[in-house]
Amino acid sequence: MTRLPPVELGEYKSIRIPARAPTSADLRLAEQLEGRDLAPRISVKWLANSEVEITTYSWVGVVRFSQLDIHVVPKLVGGAVGVLKMLEYAAGISLLKRINSDRPLPANGKDLFDLICMLLAEETKALVRDGVLRDYRPVDEAIEVVRGRIRYRDQYLRRYGQLQPLECHYDEYDSDTPDNQLIMAALSAARKGVQDLDVRASLMRLESLMVEVCEPPTVEPAWYEQVIQYGRRNTRYRPAHQLSLLVLRATALDNIYDTSAGSVSSFMLNMNTIFERFVSRLAEESLQGSDLSVERQASLRAVIQDDVTGRSYGTLRPDLVVRHGPSGRCVPIDIKYKLYDRKKVSTGDIYQLFLYAYALGADNAHRQAGLIYPAAKAESGPVLSIKPFAAPTAARILGEGLDVTAALKAIGSNDTAQLYRDVRLIIERVTGLDAAKVVVSA
Numbered sequence: 001m002t003r004l005p006p007v008e009l010g011e012y013k014s015i016r017i018p019a020r021a022p023t024s025a026d027l028r029l030a031e032q033l034e035g036r037d038l039a040p041r042i043s044v045k046w047l048a049n050s051e052v053e054i055t056t057y058s059w060v061g062v063v064r065f066s067q068l069d070i071h072v073v074p075k076l077v078g079g080a081v082g083v084l085k086m087l088e089y090a091a092g093i094s095l096l097k098r099i100n101s102d103r104p105l106p107a108n109g110k111d112l113f114d115l116i117c118m119l120l121a122e123e124t125k126a127l128v129r130d131g132v133l134r135d136y137r138p139v140d141e142a143i144e145v146v147r148g149r150i151r152y153r154d155q156y157l158r159r160y161g162q163l164q165p166l167e168c169h170y171d172e173y174d175s176d177t178p179d180n181q182l183i184m185a186a187l188s189a190a191r192k193g194v195q196d197l198d199v200r201a202s203l204m205r206l207e208s209l210m211v212e213v214c215e216p217p218t219v220e221p222a223w224y225e226q227v228i229q230y231g232r233r234n235t236r237y238r239p240a241h242q243l244s245l246l247v248l249r250a251t252a253l254d255n256i257y258d259t260s261a262g263s264v265s266s267f268m269l270n271m272n273t274i275f276e277r278f279v280s281r282l283a284e285e286s287l288q289g290s291d292l293s294v295e296r297q298a299s300l301r302a303v304i305q306d307d308v309t310g311r312s313y314g315t316l317r318p319d320l321v322v323r324h325g326p327s328g329r330c331v332p333i334d335i336k337y338k339l340y341d342r343k344k345v346s347t348g349d350i351y352q353l354f355l356y357a358y359a360l361g362a363d364n365a366h367r368q369a370g371l372i373y374p375a376a377k378a379e380s381g382p383v384l385s386i387k388p389f390a391a392p393t394a395a396r397i398l399g400e401g402l403d404v405t406a407a408l409k410a411i412g413s414n415d416t417a418q419l420y421r422d423v424r425l426i427i428e429r430v431t432g433l434d435a436a437k438v439v440v441s442a
Contacts, residue, residue: 375401
């Protein structure tokens with residue numbers, strides 16, 4: 001059956017288009033993407049009038065249904081390449097150095113998944129060319145001759161009265177390590193969903209090489225993040241690992257196969273998380289040498305208490321807490337990837353920010369919270385206050401828009417002095433704190 005033309009949308013958009021009836025696989029994938037307990041990645045609803053209603057949020061990427069591809073393009077940050085620039089700055093690594101200027105990007109750089117897969121293939125090629133990492137790993141195995149040491153307890157329980165095989169424990173020196181296993185797992189996941197034929201061919205060749213090197217025990221990103229520690233020997237793996245984790249996290253939803261309609265799949269990244277990490281590092285870099293310091297995701301456990309038990313009832317975790325060294329004041333900042341340069345701040349975010357302001361503010365004069373969001377140009381945002389009847393202002397929220405495109409341009413040209421000054425001013429405005437002793441460094 002002929003596929004419908006691809007649909008391209010920006011973040012926080014909604015459209016209706018003509019569409020054929022969905023397959024059961026389409027409906028299951030749409031339900032997974034909509035989510036129940038978590039915020040939706042994208043909402044896709046087939047209507048009774050032979051239309052489909054598509055609503056996008058802060059997630060970007062591509063969703064492939066049996067007859068329709070939906071591309072959610074990150075227009076607020078300048079497209080897919082802008083997303084990768086934010087990721088590499090936030091992680092402190094280089095992801096885009098492998099892009100060949102003579103080779104066109106997959107789908108002209110609009111398909112974020114194919115672009116990430118292309119970069120993963122290029123990074124893996126470089127690792128294979130330079131030689132994959134080998135290391136010792138513990139092995140427990142029943143073998144015919146003694147190697148390492150005999151596991152006497154296992155030999156007694158499993159092989160009582162037998163001379164062979166022998167339960168042995170030994171160290172094997174090979175390339176079947178978590179560093180290589182993570183890349184192998186990502187290559188396999190990427191190859192199943194990539195559309196660009198050249199990129200798919202590269203992934204298949206690399207997968208056939210890596211299958212001889214290692215065997216991934218899992219596709220869970222959290223396992224690899226826990227067991228992999230970086231040092232001198234494996235630091236060159238970091239870019240490939242970051243790309244691999246992106247692939248595994250974003251393809252975590254089950255790929256569903258319907259024999260009547262073909263495969264359906266999704267690859268989506270949460271721009272809220274990416275923007276938060278990007279702004280957090282910008283804040284840290286900008287406040288170096290000043291009287292202000294930044295703490296990410298500080299847990300405030302003693303704020304909400306159960307009066308009966310006296311124990312902490314819940315934990316608050318602002319995106320940033322800015323601390324002023326001389327005075328000891330703390331002001332929370334929330335980072336939201338939302339269109340607050342075009343619309344009002346949502347009620348839920350207002351409640352959250354005022355709670356943060358009350359939690360960290362010592363008195364009415366110092367109960368303040370900041371809000372930073374992406375904008376087409378740097379601008380001052382809303383200033384909101386709680387004013388009880390016949391009482392002074394009790395708390396205040398100040399918002400500021402960050403021009404992400406301009407920030408990425410400054411970072412790309414290594415001309416960050418003015419950018420850091422601008423970010424310091426943003427933080428000073430939304431917190432009411434003075435950075436003071438700033439040492440400017442490019």
